[in-house]
Amino acid sequence: MTDTTSAVGATVVQRWRTMRWVLLALVLIVGVSAVSAYLTAPRQGGRMNPDATSPDGAHALVTLLRDRGVDVVIAKDLAGVERAARPDSLLLMAPTPYLVDDAALQRIANLPVDVLLVEPTSWTREALAPKIERAEDPSFGGEPRCDMPEATRAGQVQLNLSDTYEPVDGAALTRCYDGALVRYTDGGRAVTVVGTADFMTNAGLLREGNAALAMNLAGARPTLIWYIPDRIEGESDGATSVMDLIPGRVGWIVLQLCLAVGFVALWRGRRIGPLVAEDLPVVVRASETVEGRGRLYRSRRARDRAASALRTAVLLRILPRLGLGSQSDPASVVETVAHRIRYDPAAVEYALFGPDPSDDAQLLSLSRLLDDIERQVATS
Incomplete structure (x- = not known):
């Protein structure tokens, strides 16, 4: 009985020594897969995203505006913007790299709504606010020093780094905070441009005067259309798979390689014949x-x-x-x-x-x- 127990114990130890490396490899594979899935998983976020609760998101501002009675409409394409556009609406265009189509910018320019451009790219600014240009000196002050009601009610703010603007060819322009916030009227609608989006983010609202300025600018009309596209206008919103990224001719190349490997296997393959009895190389006692x-x-x-x-x-x-x-x-x-x-x-x-x-x-x-x-x- 003792011999049997010791033999069973030895067998268990041998099995554990064999399996522990396999188990360790499985644990590592699962761990790496879990970390990769966590790091690559899509998360709700992005700068000035109205649904993001991250420091650079804008969920707090949207919540404050809705509590104030402003109807905030989130639009991720131009069709949604055009459906919600009304004369009493304000179109807020958040910073985005996807608005690069001239036709799309022209459609926005033709809408009968006031426009608030937040930290616009040069492409967007030239198309939607052609009467202003970037100033040579980006310095600005914290006091409004203008007669824009939204800025005077907010008072001193902390905008951090911001672009500043000046008029083109002496156009009539209201400049606040030394040009970090400007406004002019074009065709019966107000075009407002602010050089930074930091004061509107979840983290920026906590600084002095920022929340007041952000709510005054974004809540100037009963309806706010928050336009933040997640793709270039006109592109498909379907998920792109790995197969979509592979050129069409690659399939024929893979098929030819498979046929070549199959022919080589048939050529080099060894046919299995009948069993042949062979003497052991050494003598083993029965x-x-x-x-x-x-x-x-x-x-x-x-x-x-x-x-x-x-x-x-x-x-x-x-x-x-x-x-x-x-x-x-x-x-x-x-x-x-x-x-x-x-x-x-x-x-x-x-x-x-x-x-x-x-x-x-x-x-x-x-x-x-x-x-x-x-x-x-x-x-x-």
Whole structure:
């Protein structure tokens, strides 16, 4: 019993030593996959995104405006902007790299709404606010020093770094904060441009006067259309898969490579012929072979195969002595053996054709019974 326990313990240790590296590799693969999925997962965010709660998002400003009674409409394409555009609306254009189409900018310029450009690109500013240009000196002050109602009510603000603007060809222009905030009227609508978006973000609203200025500018009309496109106008919004990025001819190249590999495999493949018996390179004692096979059966708890091997070996040795062939039916073999050695037929049937042992003790008893039957047949 002690030998069996120690053998089982050794087997468990060997299995653990073999499996621990596999388990470690699986853990590393799962860990790397989880980290990669977390880092590459899409997250709601982005600068001046009205739904983002990150420091550079604008969710706080949108919430304040809606609490004040302003109807904030989030538009991610021009069709949404055009549906919501009304004479009493204000179009806020957040900083975006996607507004580069001349036709799209012209459609915005034709809308009958006031426009608030926040930190516009030169492309957007030239198309929608052609009467202003960037000033050479970007410095500005914290006091409004103008008669724009939104700025005078807000008072001193902290805009940090900001572009400043000046009029083109002496155009009539209201300049606040030394040009960081400007406004002029064009065709009956007001065009307001502010050189930075920081004071409108979730983090920027906390600074002195910023929240007041942001709410005064964005809440000047009953309806605010917050335009922040997430793609270039006209492009498909469907998700692009890896297969969409592969050129069409690559499929034919892969097919040709597969055919080439298949032909090489057929050419170099080795045909499987009949089994050939070969002598062992060394002489192995029968006792060592039996002991090794026994340990293998025990390590795998293969009592059924061990019992089948013992029964088959005994039948191959006693059937010639009984004058029976290998194709004899079990009933004839049991009757002949029991009559020959004067044994209980039930015991003979159990020994030669009975069920598989359920534990090591039954397997040991079966081996002793088979040995006794074989010995008596040999001496009878």
